[in-house]
Amino acid sequence: MMSKQGILTVVSGFSGAGKGTLMKALLNRYDYGLSISATTRVPRVGEEDGLEYFFLTRERFESMIEQGELIEWAEYVGNYYGTPKKYVEEQLAAGKDVILEIEVQGAFHIREQFPDALLLFITPPNAIELRNRLVHRGTESMDKIEKRLNRASEEAVFMKQYDYIVVNDDLDECVEHLNEIIKSEHSRTLRNDSFIEKMSNELNVFKKGD
Template sequence: MNRQGILTVVSGFSGAGKGTLMKALLEKYDYGLSISATTRTPRTGEEDGREYFFLTREHFESMIEQGELIEWAEYVGNYYGTPKKYVEDQLAAGKDVILEIEVQGALHVRELFPDALLLFITPPSAEELKNRLVNRGTESMDKIEERLSRAFEEADCMQQYDYIVVNDELDACVEQLNEIIINEHSRTLRNNSYIEKMSNELKAFKKGDL
């Protein structure tokens, strides 16, 4: 049975540990991480097609006009977006693809890919979220308060996700994510072609046809 890959969209609060979780998942299991396109200049050590597809502003805007991006946004003067063809090619080849983006982008992906699997990553509690942001030691309290305020707004969207995954213990969370994606392949709605094939084959065994 030919297996179509599943597009898994991962979102979560800033400070929930999404980046660490995705890195651990991809190191242990064979998933494809969707590569974003950007107009920003490559940083030292970055390669085109590995960290990002580095594009000119004109090329990026052409992709917007042609509907070639799943989602896109402009941040601090640069465009960032997800090329549709790259994701579709990976899925058609049977590769499960993971796309890590913010909430609004994720809900837009659901519009374009109704079968996408949406996972929301959260810490065990709001207090733990605050502690993780503070312990990173990279931002001022004003910035941390801004992120917590944003998290409050994002919480309203949690019910639109298929699964809520509590990132408490890293290894256990990695296993949970992997199990969710594996089990998703067995859902009835993802096996319509197999169901039709089996039904047609069974017609030969109907009473009187043997």
Template sequence: MQKNKGILTVVSGFSGAGKGTIMKALMQAHSETYALSISATTRAPRTGERDGIEYFFKSREAFEQMIADDALVEYAEYVGNYYGTPKAYVEEQLARGKDVILEIEIQGALKVRRQFPDALLLFVTPPSAEVLKNRLIGRGTETMDVIEHRLARALEEAEGLEEYDYLVVNDVLEEAVREVHEIIQNEHYRVARNADKIREMRNELKGFTRQ
């Protein structure tokens, strides 16, 4: 089937749900299909980070100009730095037929949906809250205070879960990657995304029945 326009997918999930790992595996397996959205930020590049690859690095002035120009799908300020999603990059990739993936938290996800009403929203969770807690503890890098803060944050994020389209349970990584891939690819078969094909088929049928 001829491929329609690319699909914009927003992936959110609890910290510790493994969404970063899923995204990385998805990109490696299907690099021709997907484009990962690149964020713009005013924070300084860390060692090894390249402009236009990990982030678009911007001055505060340039970032605020993007805000004024409505050139960002969404943005937020975090610990004194701006982070946002440049609209032009997303639109270019979609027009090229790439399925664009945005990894972003829930407030950003809802802003994206307002600007791209046919965006697909996926939420990644571990199999249970117990598993989430154990994964956070298991990292061994966080104090119990931080872990409890993360769990409280997870509870807050769970409040918005009904706004999402699909719930992906990350139990076995390869299965979660396959699920995310199938969900996005099947979305191309949605009737609403095939208006052109349907119109074409109708016109063809009309031609036959008129003869």
């Protein structure tokens, strides 16, 4: 039997690409573990502590940094974002595929600690659609939206360093595409060294018997 070690999937993307909606739809349809990030930003309408994020004070977040309780952390548009370590490690060891929804900076920190992590970048089909989604979200001023678009321009440079680019145009199609990518990763040779070695050893027994 091939390895049942969980795969750590890192999902990043431009602000406004629909990552949150996509993750909710994926988790409603398939059995993945979603690592909830910690942040110091103010909750948006409808967001609850412990569901979308752990909403922390700057003091508490900085304490977690000092105690080494975060896999990664970064400051983005004036707020801290980070990934608590314990949950991720426990779920992977139990064979659960874990998804992290984090910023570009954090994604590459994850890759340093988990070289086998799968990195996916979510994007809308074009820049005009990205701007429209940010505007129609109705949660921020135009000044803040312009800052997010400037940030997106900077992040675009790093898209080539991700394993897959996933265009979020049709939600249902995007959910299925994400699931197919993650499931297919379990069959990658680099994730099945033990199985390959076992099969080779068993075949060598037949060879010696000839």
